[in-house]
Amino acid sequence: MQLLNEIKKNPTKIFGLVYPYILIISIGIGVFYLYKINYMEEATIPLSVPDTNVVQDLPLIMPSESITTDISSLTTPTPEMISKGKAIFDASCVACHGIDGKGDGIAAPALIPKPRNFTSKVGWVNGPKISGIFKTLSEGIKGSAMVSFSNLSPSDRFALADYIRKSFVTDPPEDSPEETADLVKTYHLEQKQKLPGQIPIADAMLLTENDYGKVYSHIQSILKNISTDSPKGAEIFYNVTNDKMKALVTLNNSTEWHKNQQVFIDIIINNINNDGFNDKVFDLSKNDWSTFYGYMNKLFY
Ligand code: HEC
Structure with missing residues (x-):
């Protein structure tokens, strides 16, 4: 009451009374804004679109007369095949076979039988010929951690065989023409x-x-x-x-x-x-x- 009376007598006093509150509120708004500005900036940074959002569509392919997969083009190791083989090997095989192909990858100690040491001549089941490695990759080896990699295209399987033979196997043995023909027949590699x-x-x-x-x-x-x-x-x-x-x-x-x-x-x-x-x-x-x-x-x- 006393306060009201005083204000009535001298209205300019209201200013002095309200001023501290206005000050506090302004500081409050300022702090809130500073706090939020961080968040607002973040929200305006454009997010990069992850690759997984890109939906792959079928490529355009014109009808073609006929194709023949030429087996010799698959079984002849080229630098491209070998480097493709290395890339797949480093991604899918080193955990067991080791970077030097010695069967000493990080997963090897836990495995029985042990992953093949490609630099050794002994212990091979299907052998280090192209046909042997292709068979191993297509069918896996029963009773071991060597599973089938038939989800890889035939050309990827050949690339792996090329890489392993070139990089780890000394004097890798060659397939006879009959063995190659057999391989083609077994895995339906030649088509027209x-x-x-x-x-x-x-x-x-x-x-x-x-x-x-x-x-x-x-x-x-x-x-x-x-x-x-x-x-x-x-x-x-x-x-x-x-x-x-x-x-x-x-x-x-x-x-x-x-x-x-x-x-x-x-x-x-x-x-x-x-x-x-x-x-x-x-x-x-x-x-x-x-x-x-x-x-x-x-x-x-
Ligand atoms: C989970 C472990 C593991 C992975 C991954 C693995 N291997 Fe093996 N691999 C083995 C084991 C174990 C053996 C030996 C099997 C046996 O002696 O019965 C083997 C054997 C082989 C052999 C020898 C076959 C023979 O004739 O004796 C080849 C070649 C081979 N692996 C290639 C590959 C390639 C290429 C990859 C990658 C695409 C691969 N492996 C991935 C465990 C693995």
Whole structure:
């Protein structure tokens, strides 16, 4: 009350009374702003886009008459093959085999049997010929930590063989022509056939009015069906494909296989590793093939 009376008598006093509060509030706002400015700056720094956000589309490939994989081009070590082999070796093999190929990688002490010492002549199971190393990489060695690397393309497997032989094996033995021919036959390495064209899905989607667009939306809807159900046939499809879209394009490019399971098998293995399918198909039993065939037949109709 007394305060009110005083203010009434001398109104300029209000200024003196309020001033400290205004000061405190202004300092408060200032501190808050300084505190926030850090955060505001951070928020305006543009974030770099991580690579994983880049969705890979199919590359554009024009239909081509025929290709022949020339086995001698694969089995002749070139500097490019050897350096490709080294890159894969350093990334996937040194943990066990060691940087010098002596079988003394960091994981080696825990392993029985021990990883192969490539610099030694003894103890090899499949041997250091190109065909032997290719077999090891394709099938692995049962009962050991040496698993199959059949997910690597054949050319990557040859590159690894070239690198190991060149860098670690003294006087590496050569394959006879018969052994090379056997290798080609066993792993279906030589192929000759027409290759279908392929356009990026993103482009195809824009062209829904023309044939390509229709084909791609058809195939995409098939792919969706596969991912929503999970019978044995779908499981096999997932197992034996590297590139699902491409595998479906391969099947879509022929109608012959609907009549006959052998044609279906031929279409898949004739161009294996380039047609969206991988060489796990060679592990399929007769029963698996007929389940798989029946399933795909149903999907495409
Ligand atoms: C997890 C450990 C491990 C990794 C990783 C590994 N290996 Fe092996 N590797 C082994 C073991 C263990 C053996 C010996 C198997 C045996 O004696 O039965 C072996 C054996 C081999 C052999 C000799 C086969 C023979 O004829 O005796 C080759 C060649 C080979 N590995 C290549 C590779 C290559 C190339 C890579 C990488 C792509 C690789 N390994 C990755 C453990 C590994």
